[in-house]
Amino acid sequence: MIRSQTAAERLWVWAVWLLVAFFIVNLLGLIATVVVNSFSTRWFTTWLPVGFTTRWYAAAWDEFQLGDVLITTFEVVGAVVVISGLLGVPAAYAMARREFRGKRFVMLLFLLPMVVPPITFGIPLATVLYKVGAAGSIWGVILANLVPTVPFVILVMIPFIQQIDPRMEAAARVFGAGTFRMFTNVLVPLLTPGILAALLLVLVRTIAMFELTFFTAGPTSQTLVVALYAAVSAAGVRAGQSVDAMAVVYMITTLAWLLLALRFVNPTQIVTRAKRA
Amino acid sequence: MSLRASLARQGLDGVTLLVLPAALFIVALFIYPFLYGLVLSFEPKVGGWLANYAKFFSEPFLYTTISKTLLIAIPVTVLNVALSVPVALRVRLIAKPKLLTTILVIPITLGTVLVAEGMLNYMGPRGWFNRALLEFGLSSSPIRLIHNYWGVFLSLVITGFPFTFLLTLSYVTGVDPGLEQAGAMLGARSWDRFRTILLPLLVPGILITFCLSFVQAFSVFPSALLLGEPAGSTRVISIAAYTAAFEEYDASMASAIAMIMAAVQVAIVVALLAAQSLVYRGPAGGGKG
Amino acid sequence: MALKDFRELRLDSMSREFGSLNALKGITLTVARGEFIALLGPSGCGKSTALNCLAGLMPLSSGSIWLDDKRVDTLGPEERGFGMVFQNYALFPHMNVAKNIGFGLRMQRRPKDEIDRRVAEAIRLVRLGAQSEKLPGQISGGQQQRVAIARAIVVEPPLVLMDEPLSNLDAKLRLEMRAEIRRIHSSLGCATIYVTHDQDEALSLADRIVVLRDGEMRQVGTPAELYSRPADPNVAEFMGFRNVLPTTASFEGGLSVTLGPAVLAATAVDVTVPGPAVLAIRPEDLTPRPGGSIRAVVQMAEYRGRDFYGLAVTDAGTELYFRAEARVTPGETLFLGADAPRVLVYKS
Numbered sequence: 001m002i003r004s005q006t007a008a009e010r011l012w013v014w015a016v017w018l019l020v021a022f023f024i025v026n027l028l029g030l031i032a033t034v035v036v037n038s039f040s041t042r043w044f045t046t047w048l049p050v051g052f053t054t055r056w057y058a059a060a061w062d063e064f065q066l067g068d069v070l071i072t073t074f075e076v077v078g079a080v081v082v083i084s085g086l087l088g089v090p091a092a093y094a095m096a097r098r099e100f101r102g103k104r105f106v107m108l109l110f111l112l113p114m115v116v117p118p119i120t121f122g123i124p125l126a127t128v129l130y131k132v133g134a135a136g137s138i139w140g141v142i143l144a145n146l147v148p149t150v151p152f153v154i155l156v157m158i159p160f161i162q163q164i165d166p167r168m169e170a171a172a173r174v175f176g177a178g179t180f181r182m183f184t185n186v187l188v189p190l191l192t193p194g195i196l197a198a199l200l201l202v203l204v205r206t207i208a209m210f211e212l213t214f215f216t217a218g219p220t221s222q223t224l225v226v227a228l229y230a231a232v233s234a235a236g237v238r239a240g241q242s243v244d245a246m247a248v249v250y251m252i253t254t255l256a257w258l259l260l261a262l263r264f265v266n267p268t269q270i271v272t273r274a275k276r277a
Numbered sequence: 278m279s280l281r282a283s284l285a286r287q288g289l290d291g292v293t294l295l296v297l298p299a300a301l302f303i304v305a306l307f308i309y310p311f312l313y314g315l316v317l318s319f320e321p322k323v324g325g326w327l328a329n330y331a332k333f334f335s336e337p338f339l340y341t342t343i344s345k346t347l348l349i350a351i352p353v354t355v356l357n358v359a360l361s362v363p364v365a366l367r368v369r370l371i372a373k374p375k376l377l378t379t380i381l382v383i384p385i386t387l388g389t390v391l392v393a394e395g396m397l398n399y400m401g402p403r404g405w406f407n408r409a410l411l412e413f414g415l416s417s418s419p420i421r422l423i424h425n426y427w428g429v430f431l432s433l434v435i436t437g438f439p440f441t442f443l444l445t446l447s448y449v450t451g452v453d454p455g456l457e458q459a460g461a462m463l464g465a466r467s468w469d470r471f472r473t474i475l476l477p478l479l480v481p482g483i484l485i486t487f488c489l490s491f492v493q494a495f496s497v498f499p500s501a502l503l504l505g506e507p508a509g510s511t512r513v514i515s516i517a518a519y520t521a522a523f524e525e526y527d528a529s530m531a532s533a534i535a536m537i538m539a540a541v542q543v544a545i546v547v548a549l550l551a552a553q554s555l556v557y558r559g560p561a562g563g564g565k566g
Numbered sequence: 567m568a569l570k571d572f573r574e575l576r577l578d579s580m581s582r583e584f585g586s587l588n589a590l591k592g593i594t595l596t597v598a599r600g601e602f603i604a605l606l607g608p609s610g611c612g613k614s615t616a617l618n619c620l621a622g623l624m625p626l627s628s629g630s631i632w633l634d635d636k637r638v639d640t641l642g643p644e645e646r647g648f649g650m651v652f653q654n655y656a657l658f659p660h661m662n663v664a665k666n667i668g669f670g671l672r673m674q675r676r677p678k679d680e681i682d683r684r685v686a687e688a689i690r691l692v693r694l695g696a697q698s699e700k701l702p703g704q705i706s707g708g709q710q711q712r713v714a715i716a717r718a719i720v721v722e723p724p725l726v727l728m729d730e731p732l733s734n735l736d737a738k739l740r741l742e743m744r745a746e747i748r749r750i751h752s753s754l755g756c757a758t759i760y761v762t763h764d765q766d767e768a769l770s771l772a773d774r775i776v777v778l779r780d781g782e783m784r785q786v787g788t789p790a791e792l793y794s795r796p797a798d799p800n801v802a803e804f805m806g807f808r809n810v811l812p813t814t815a816s817f818e819g820g821l822s823v824t825l826g827p828a829v830l831a832a833t834a835v836d837v838t839v840p841g842p843a844v845l846a847i848r849p850e851d852l853t854p855r856p857g858g859s860i861r862a863v864v865q866m867a868e869y870r871g872r873d874f875y876g877l878a879v880t881d882a883g884t885e886l887y888f889r890a891e892a893r894v895t896p897g898e899t900l901f902l903g904a905d906a907p908r909v910l911v912y913k914s
Contacts, residue, residue: 006466009467012363013367016363016364016367017367019360019364020364020367020377023438024380024381026399026406026435027380027383027384027435028380029399029405029406030392030395030396030398030399030400030435031383031387031395032405033395033398033399033404033405034391034394034395034398037398044403045403047405047408087298087299087302088299090295090296090298090299091295091296091298091299091300093292093295094292094293094294094295094296095296097292098290098292098293100293106296106300109300109303109304109307109308110299110300110303112303112307113303113307115489115492116492116539116542117492117493117495117496117542118496119496119498119515119518119538120496120535120538120539120542121307121310121311121535123314123518123519123522123531123532123534123535124310124311124313124314124315124317124532124535125306125307125310126522127310127313127314127317127522127528127531127532128306128309128310128313128314130528143306144306146302146306147303147306147307150299150302150303151299151303154299179291179292204386208386208387208388209388210388210389210390210498210499211498211499214499215522215523225388225390225391228390228391228394229390229499229503232390232393232394232397232503233502233503235397240398243394244394244398247391247394247395250387250391251387251391254386254387254388255383255386255387258382258383258386262375262379262382266375266378267375267378267379267381267382267443268378268443268446268447
C-alpha cells in the first residue's frame with residue numbers, strides 16, 4: 001500500500017469514503033423504514049411511528065395467503081436448486097476437463113442466458129411456455145427460472161473443477177472405478193464446497209428473480225417476490241404496514257440464505273465468476 | 278467400438294456427453310423461444326409481415342420508449358461506472374473488505390421490487406430522506422424523488438451501483454499491486470499512476486462492466502412501474518413489451534418489442550466494443566509482467 | 567535529482583511492527599556511495615520488510631532513514647527517487663520495452679530527445695537492442711529481468727533496491743544474470759541493496775553482507791568475514807556450517823572441544839570460559855584422515871563430481887555431514903577430523 005501524500009490526495013480519499021458512507025446510510029435507511037413501518041401503528045409526520053405493534057404480520061399472513069406463497073416459493077426454489085445442480089455440475093465437469101469441437105460455441109450458449117436480461121428473453125419464453133401449456137403452473141415457473149441458473153452453476157463450477165488435480169481422477173480410474181463411481185466416490189466429495197456455494201447462490205438469486213416468475217406464474221404459482229410486487233403495485237388497497245410486513249418476511253427469507261451463502265463464497269462472486277485467487 | 282474410437286479422437290467420450298443435457302435445455306428454453314419469438318414477431322395479428330415493426334416505429338407512444346429507456350439507462354450506467362472505479366480502487370487497499378462488500382451485495386440480493394417498496398417509504402415526501410433534508414435546512418420543501426424520472430434513476434443506482442462496483446472490484450484486484458508500486462518507485466504520483474498504469478490495464482474490464490451494467494439498466498422493469506410514471510417519462514421499452522404481452526394479449530407484437538429491445542442492447546454493446554478496439558490496443562486484462 | 571550526489575545512506579534503528587509482531591527490530595546501518603550491500607536471511611527474516619520500508623512502500627513504526635542530512639523516511643516512494651527491481655519484475659504489461667524503461671524519465675517530465683537518448687543508452691547497457699519494441703509478455707524471463715534493471719537505473723537513482731531479482735530464473739540463467747548485475751553495478755556505481763536468501767549470490771555480489779534473522783541484524787561483514795567467521799551458530803548454520811553441535815570446551819593447552827570420546831583442536835569465536843559450548847564445522851572441512859579422532863559409521867554418501875559428500879553417525883548417535891576424496895560406502899567406519907582453524911566454537 002502506498003500512503004497518500006498531498007492534501008489533494010487525502011481530500012480525494014475522504015471524498016470517496018464519504019460517498020460510500022452516504023450510499024450505505026441511505027441503503028440502510030431504506031431497509032430500516034420498511035422494518036419500522038411494518039411494526040408501526042400509525043406513522044405520518046414524525047421521525048418514528050406513534051406506536052408499535054406486531055399485528056400487521058398476522059394481517060399480512062391472512063391477507064396475502066403468505067403460508068401458501070411461502071410453500072410455493074420453497075417448492076419452486078427447491079426444484080430449481082436441485083435441477084440446476086443436476087444439469088449444471090456434470091456439464092461444468094465436461095467443460096472443465098475436455099477439449100472438443102464446438103466448445104467455444106457451447107460456452108457462448110451458456111454465457112448468453114446470463115448476459116441477456118431476463119425481461120428480454122422472458123417474453124418469448126413465456127409465450128412458448130403458454131403455448132405448450134406449462135405456464136401458469138408451478139412447472140412453468142420452475143422451467144423459466146432454470147434458464148439463467150443452469151448456466152450460472154456451470155460458470156461457477158468450471159474454475160472450481162479446474163483447480164482439482166486431474167491426476168486424482170486418473171488414480172481412481174487406475175484403481176478400477178468407472179465414470180459413475182468415480183463421479184460419486186471421488187469427485188462429488190471434492191466438489192461439495194463448490195457445489196454448495198453455487199447452489200446457495202442459485203437459491204438466493206431464484207428467491208429474488210422477479211421477471212421470469214412474474215411472466216409465467218398463474219394465481220396458484222406465485223412466489224414471494226411476485227406476491228410482494230402485486231401488493232406494492234396495488235398500494236392503497238391494503239394498509240402500507242401490512243405490505244411492509246410481507247416485505248420484511250421476504251427480506252428475512254432472502255437475507256438468511258444470503259448470510260449462509262456468504263459463509264462459503266466471496267460477495268464478489270454473486271455478480272462475477274469465480275475470483276482469481 | 279470403432280464409432281466410439283473415432284468419436285474419442287474428436288474429444289467426444291462419455292465425459293463430454295455430460296454437457297449435453299444442459300446444452301439441450303438451454304437450446305430448448307432459450308434459443309428456441311428466442312427464434313420462435315423472432316418468427317412470431319413477423320406474423321402479426323393484422324397486416325403484412327413487417328406490420329409490428331412498422332407500427333412500433335410509427336407510433337410515438339411506442340418508439341419513444343427507446344429514447345426514454347436510453348435516457349435513463351445511459352446516465353445511470355455512466356454514473357455507476359464513474360463512481361465504482363474510484364471506490365473500487367480505495368476498497369482494494371483495505372485488508373478486510375468483506376463487511377463492505379456484504380453490505381453492498383444486499384440490495385442486489387433483495388432485488389428491485391423490495392428496493393422499490395423501500396424507496397416509496399424512505400424517499401417519499403414524508404420519508405426519512407426528505408425529513409433529514411428539511412431538518413438540516415438543505416431544502417425548504419420535500420423534494421419529489423418518487424413517481425418520476427428520478428425515482429427510477431435512483432432505484433437503478435441503488436441496485437446497479439453495487440453490481441457495477443463488485444464487478445469493477447474483481448477487475449481492479451486482478452491488477453498486480455506491484456505494478457503500481459513500481460510506478461511509485463519511478464516517481465509517478467497517484468494521478469500519474471492511475472492515468473498511465475491502472476487505467477490502461479482496466480479499460481477492457483471497465484468496458485465489460487459498462488456493457489453488463491448498461492444491459493441491466495436498459496431492461497429496467499418493476500421499478501419503472503412502481504417508482505416512475507409508467508405512462509410518461511419512465512414508460513420504458515420493457516413496459517411496452519409487457520403491456521403488449523399481458524394486457525393486450527398480442528404475443529406477436531410483444532415478441533417484436535422484445536426483439537427490438539435485444540437489438541438495441543446488442544447495438545450499444547457492439548458499438549462500445551468496436552470503439553475500444555479502435556482506441557485501445559493492448560493486452561486484455563493485465564497483471565503478469 | 568539533487569539526491570544523486572549523496573555520500574552515505576543511514577538507517578537509524580529502523581523498526582516495523584505488524585500488530586504485535588516485530589517484523590524488523592532496530593536496523594542501524596550506514597551504506598556508502600557505490601557500495602553493494604546484500605541483505606541475507608531465510609524467508610520470514612524481515613529482509614523484504616526492510617526493503618519495502620527503504621522503498622517507502624511500507625511506513626516505519628519507528629526509527630529513521632537519512633540520505634546525508636536529508637530525512638527520507640517521511641517521503642512517499644515517488645519522492646525518494648530510489649530505483650527498485652521487483653521479484654516478479656512488475657513490468658507494465660501494456661508498454662513496450664522502451665516505454666517501460668522510459669517511464670521514470672517521463673514522470674520527471676524530461677524532454678523527449680533526452681528520454682530517447684537515455685533509454686537507448688540503458689538498452690545498450692543491458693544488451694536488449696533488438697527487443698525495444700516488444701511487449702513484456704513477448705520476451706523471455708532473463709530479458710524481462712534486464713528490462714526491470716534498466717528501468718530502475720535509467721533515472722540514475724542514488725540507491726537501487728533489488729528484491730530477490732534472480733529467484734524466478736532457472737539455475738543457468740541465474741548465474742548469467744548474476745554476472746550481468748555485477749557488470750552493471752561496476753559500470754554505474756550506484757549504491758545497491760540486494761535482498762536474497764541465497765548465500766552464494768550474496769557472497770559473489772556484495773561488498774558487505776547483512777545477515778538478518780527474526781527481524782534482527784545478526785552480523786554485518788565482508789563476504790570473506792562471513793564465510794570464515796560467522797558471528798553466531800545460527801548465522802553459521804545459514805552460511806553452510808551444517809554440523810552445528812553441542813560440545814564442551816576446554817582451554818588446557820589451547821582451545822579444544824569434545825565430541826563424544828573424540829577431542830578436536832578448535833578456534834574460539836566468542837567462547838571465553840570452559841564448559842558447555844557450540845561447535846560448527848562445514849561438511850567440506852570434515853574429512854576422513856589418518857589420525858582422525860572421530861569414529862563414525864557411514865550412513866549414506868553421494869558422488870558430487872570431484873568428491874563424495876555423506877552422512878555418518880558416531881557411536882553416541884551424533885549425525886555428521888562430511889566430505890571424502892575417495893569413495894566411501896554405507897557401513898564403512900571412518901576416522902574424521904578437521905583442522906583447528908575450521909572448527910569454530912561459540913558460547914552456548
